[in-house]
Amino acid sequence: MAPSEAVPHAPAQGRTARPEGVTAPPTGDAVLEARSVSKRFPGVVALDDVSFALRAGETHALVGENGAGKSTLIKTLTGVHRPDGGELRLAGRPVSFARPAEAQRAGISTIHQEVNLVPLMSVARNVFLGREPRNRLGLIDFARMHRETTELLDGFGLRVDPRKPLHTLGIGTRQMVALARAVSVDAQVVIMDEPTSSLEPREVETLFRVIGSLRGQGVAVLYVSHRMDELYRICDRVTVLRDGRHIHTGDLAGLARTRLVSMMLGRDLSEARRTGPTGLGGAEHHTARTPVLTATGLDRRHQLHDVSLSLYGGEVLGLGGLLGSGRSETAKALAGVLGLDSGDITVGGRKLRRTGPAGAIRAGISLLPEDRKAEGIVPGLSVRENIVLAAMPRLSRFGVVSRRKQDRVVDIFMRRLRIKAASPEQKVGELSGGNQQKVLLARWLCLEPKVLLLDEPTRGIDVGAKAEVQGLIDELAREGLAVLLISSDIEELIEGADRIVVLRGGSVAGELAGDTVTESHLLDVLADHSPVPAGTDPAAQEDPR
Amino acid sequence: MTTRAALPVRARPLARLRDPAWYQEYGVYVAVAAVLLFNALFTEHFLTAGNLRTQLVQVAPVVIVALGMALVIGTEGVDLSVGSTMALATALLPLYLGYGLLPALAVALLAGAVVGAVNGTLVSVVGLQPIVATLALFVGGRGLALVMADGRLKQIVNPGLLSLGTGSFLGIPLVVLIAAVLSVAVTLLVRRTTFGRQIVAVGGNRSAAVLAGLPVRRVLIGVYVICGVLAALAGVLATARLTASDPSSLGTLMELSAITAVVVGGTPLDGGSVRVLGTVAGALLMQLLRATLVKHDLPDSTAQIAQAAIIIAAVYVARERRSR
Numbered sequence: 073m074a075p076s077e078a079v080p081h082a083p084a085q086g087r088t089a090r091p092e093g094v095t096a097p098p099t100g101d102a103v104l105e106a107r108s109v110s111k112r113f114p115g116v117v118a119l120d121d122v123s124f125a126l127r128a129g130e131t132h133a134l135v136g137e138n139g140a141g142k143s144t145l146i147k148t149l150t151g152v153h154r155p156d157g158g159e160l161r162l163a164g165r166p167v168s169f170a171r172p173a174e175a176q177r178a179g180i181s182t183i184h185q186e187v188n189l190v191p192l193m194s195v196a197r198n199v200f201l202g203r204e205p206r207n208r209l210g211l212i213d214f215a216r217m218h219r220e221t222t223e224l225l226d227g228f229g230l231r232v233d234p235r236k237p238l239h240t241l242g243i244g245t246r247q248m249v250a251l252a253r254a255v256s257v258d259a260q261v262v263i264m265d266e267p268t269s270s271l272e273p274r275e276v277e278t279l280f281r282v283i284g285s286l287r288g289q290g291v292a293v294l295y296v297s298h299r300m301d302e303l304y305r306i307c308d309r310v311t312v313l314r315d316g317r318h319i320h321t322g323d324l325a326g327l328a329r330t331r332l333v334s335m336m337l338g339r340d341l342s343e344a345r346r347t348g349p350t351g352l353g354g355a356e357h358h359t360a361r362t363p364v365l366t367a368t369g370l371d372r373r374h375q376l377h378d379v380s381l382s383l384y385g386g387e388v389l390g391l392g393g394l395l396g397s398g399r400s401e402t403a404k405a406l407a408g409v410l411g412l413d414s415g416d417i418t419v420g421g422r423k424l425r426r427t428g429p430a431g432a433i434r435a436g437i438s439l440l441p442e443d444r445k446a447e448g449i450v451p452g453l454s455v456r457e458n459i460v461l462a463a464m465p466r467l468s469r470f471g472v473v474s475r476r477k478q479d480r481v482v483d484i485f486m487r488r489l490r491i492k493a494a495s496p497e498q499k500v501g502e503l504s505g506g507n508q509q510k511v512l513l514a515r516w517l518c519l520e521p522k523v524l525l526l527d528e529p530t531r532g533i534d535v536g537a538k539a540e541v542q543g544l545i546d547e548l549a550r551e552g553l554a555v556l557l558i559s560s561d562i563e564e565l566i567e568g569a570d571r572i573v574v575l576r577g578g579s580v581a582g583e584l585a586g587d588t589v590t591e592s593h594l595l596d597v598l599a600d601h602s603p604v605p606a607g608t609d610p611a612a613q614e615d616p617r
Numbered sequence: 618m619t620t621r622a623a624l625p626v627r628a629r630p631l632a633r634l635r636d637p638a639w640y641q642e643y644g645v646y647v648a649v650a651a652v653l654l655f656n657a658l659f660t661e662h663f664l665t666a667g668n669l670r671t672q673l674v675q676v677a678p679v680v681i682v683a684l685g686m687a688l689v690i691g692t693e694g695v696d697l698s699v700g701s702t703m704a705l706a707t708a709l710l711p712l713y714l715g716y717g718l719l720p721a722l723a724v725a726l727l728a729g730a731v732v733g734a735v736n737g738t739l740v741s742v743v744g745l746q747p748i749v750a751t752l753a754l755f756v757g758g759r760g761l762a763l764v765m766a767d768g769r770l771k772q773i774v775n776p777g778l779l780s781l782g783t784g785s786f787l788g789i790p791l792v793v794l795i796a797a798v799l800s801v802a803v804t805l806l807v808r809r810t811t812f813g814r815q816i817v818a819v820g821g822n823r824s825a826a827v828l829a830g831l832p833v834r835r836v837l838i839g840v841y842v843i844c845g846v847l848a849a850l851a852g853v854l855a856t857a858r859l860t861a862s863d864p865s866s867l868g869t870l871m872e873l874s875a876i877t878a879v880v881v882g883g884t885p886l887d888g889g890s891v892r893v894l895g896t897v898a899g900a901l902l903m904q905l906l907r908a909t910l911v912k913h914d915l916p917d918s919t920a921q922i923a924q925a926a927i928i929i930a931a932v933y934v935a936r937e938r939r940s941r
Binding site: 407409428429430432433434439441446447448449450451452453457461462464465468471472473515 | 809810811812814815817818821822824825826827828829830831832889890
């Protein structure tokens with residue numbers, strides 16, 4: 073992925089020398105410590121007895137997949153949530169924060185991906201917001217504020233006019249300003265949540281330099297990212313969370329990437345392939361010879377880099393990758409929802425013109441989105457109306473909806489997918505997650521698509537519905553449909569897919585087919601131990617070894 | 618509260634009195650019936666054909682504007698420019714009546730469509746918030762109307778136009794008849810047409826509508842155009858009843874009356890549902906309430922306070938329901 077383009081090649085251990093002038097080793101004292109912290113939300117245990125300690129002067133990576141509890145832990149550390157059990161200790165003393173402001177005053181600063189600053193105010197005013205230097209008349213001493221801001225930013229190697237409004241700066245620079253603010257309020261702990269996700273390579277370098285100087289000042293940095301290269305480059309230790317539990321804390325140097333990935337995913341390398349506890353068939357499908365859909369060179373700034381793949385009728389193509397690898401973005405690009413900077417999509421031999429979702433649907437592409445609530449169901453409408461939502465024009469004449477045609481379609485799919493609802497007129501918002509997901513599947517299947525893109529089709533639905541949905545995926549592929557399956561559930565991916573294209577940092581990291589569709593191979597590619605696949609742009613690769 | 622609401626309504630008749638969903642659904646009809654009942658008992662000469670006729674004639678323009686407003690609010694939007702659109706329509710009428718009644722009507726309604734198209738484009742293509750987008754024409758529309766009319770009030774003498782205001786068919790005033798026909802038409806539009814269902818889907822979940830390939834922009838522009846045309850029509854009818862074109866005052870505060878009718882009628886402000894009959898009843902409730910208080914010799918300001926109380930009650934019920 074792009075950020076490492078300008079970076080010197082990593083040595084064999086996967087870890088580069090730190091930026092110059094950064095030599096202070098992590099010291100032993102814990103600045104911030106969580107002891108047996110638990111946090112429950114209705115229906116879920118977000119943190120289960122998690123303990124970990126952040127030492128002064130260290131850069132500590134926090135990793136985990138979706139739902140691992142990273143954000144809950146951060147929010148607990150910063151006073152957004154209060155823990156249900158356990159305690160927090162700051163410099164050895166028990167603390168409890170009622171509000172984020174209290175955590176900030178105690179020296180814990182958080183830098184979010186979206187910077188929490190005031191865009192219309194000047195850089196200097198942002199740095200000193202709420203603690204502006206005053207002159208004798210009690211007015212803001214602008215001269216002093218501007219001077220101190222310039223000095224502060226100079227220390228980060230950043231030349232910015234402190235009078236400039238913040239919104240005129242790039243996102244990266246804005247983040248630096250946020251960092252400068254954090255440091256100037258005497259932060260002992262800085263928490264960075266995916267700081268590099270929208271940065272240019274040059275900005276990433278500046279950020280790393282700043283992190284280096286924080287280390288020199290003895291500030292502890294908690295660094296949340298899913299980019300392996302970055303973690304191995306700047307972090308000293310790592311903590312892995314999974315399903316709200318603490319899995320591992322230890323030095324990053326010497327920890328094999330595969331081991332780290334398998335801890336994140338919770339899979340052992342030895343597990344056999346296609347063991348069959350899921351509802352997916354396991355047996356290979358009969359695949360057509362010519363692809364139904366071909367995508368070449370899909371490119372979108374910061375998200376996708378030269379992604380190419382082919383989908384054949386009658387097969388399930390898995391799309392693998394860690395969080396943020398560009399899986400959902402790829403599916404959305406194929407469905408015309410996400411605009412592309414460049415790249416071609418061909419369906420059934422015809423090039424898809426960029427006409428948005430409607431054009432993709434006409435061409436026979438259907439996308440079951442990842443976020444069922446936000447992008448899928450219309451909660452106030454009935455089951456019937458949710459099913460026919462996309463097909464409505466086909467079920468009407470002169471703009472008047474034919475109730476008879478609708479009822480027929482709805483009846484067929486409610487039966488086939490065994491949707492459990494009091495009646496087709498029940499509001500879809502009242503159904504269980506599994507039934508909502510089936511309603512959405514019905515919405516797309518009643519369009520009779522050629523290509524079905526499924527983004528996390530079984531996430532957050534109960535076991536029974538999960539098996540049914542998996543069985544349906546298998547059945548659809550048998551009937552000749554081309555299915556793209558995105559799943560964070562490794563088991564589901566391995567058993568369900570005939571082939572797996574693995575994404576990393578927005579580009580294709582490798583492809584598994586035939587006998588290589590196994591968990592160990594998948595983990596290898598996810599952890600970047602595979603040779604560079606042919607046909608991909610080397611400049612876009614994460615690790616140009 | 619939650620457990621009570623979950624009980625079957627039939628098992629405990631009183632349970633429905635604690636269920637905000639029930640109030641949002643039927644509250645407005647109950648309130649209209651209650652006001653009528655109160656007047657039947659305590660107000661002299663209220664339930665007479667003459668008085669009811671007056672009330673209906675007075676409420677008709679509000680109903681017509683509120684129908685369009687209900688569609689816009691169904692898409693999670695709002696249209697503040699309806700009053701100014703009425704002023705534009707009334708300013709254009711005397712300028713084109715020289716060519717005949719029909720061309721003048723066509724120009725007035727076309728102006729409403731143009732205003733709607735501008736609003737819809739600002740909302741759907743430019744991506745402005747509806748309240749901001751329609752604020753521009755709320756301010757500018759009336760200014761434009763005053764410029765076109767030279768800021769003067771003009772008497773209307775065209776007999777065709779005047780008969781729109783005073784005429785009746787089978788004893789029902791034409792204004793009321795038009796409002797009734799439009800109410801039925803909009804009901805059918807919402808319930809039976811693809812367009813109507815798409816309005817509700819766009820308002821209910823915009824992202825889902827986009828992903829389902831719905832023509833979201835076309836739906837939004839269409840909704841604002843309908844709202845604009847209905848407002849222009851209301852402007853024409855109000856002009857006919859006034860027998861004068863007065864762009865400086867016609868339709869002032871109409872946007873608020875229309876929004877009130879929609880909200881009191883049980884349409885949620887956050888989109889996804891359009892309650893046409895509720896909207897009509899909402900407009901009627903506000904009209905009857907005011908007439909009742911006036912008949913009991915209470916000043917107009919009391920009516921405003923009573924109306925405010927009803928709006929707060931309606932919004933409270935909607936919020937309670939959403940939080941379930």
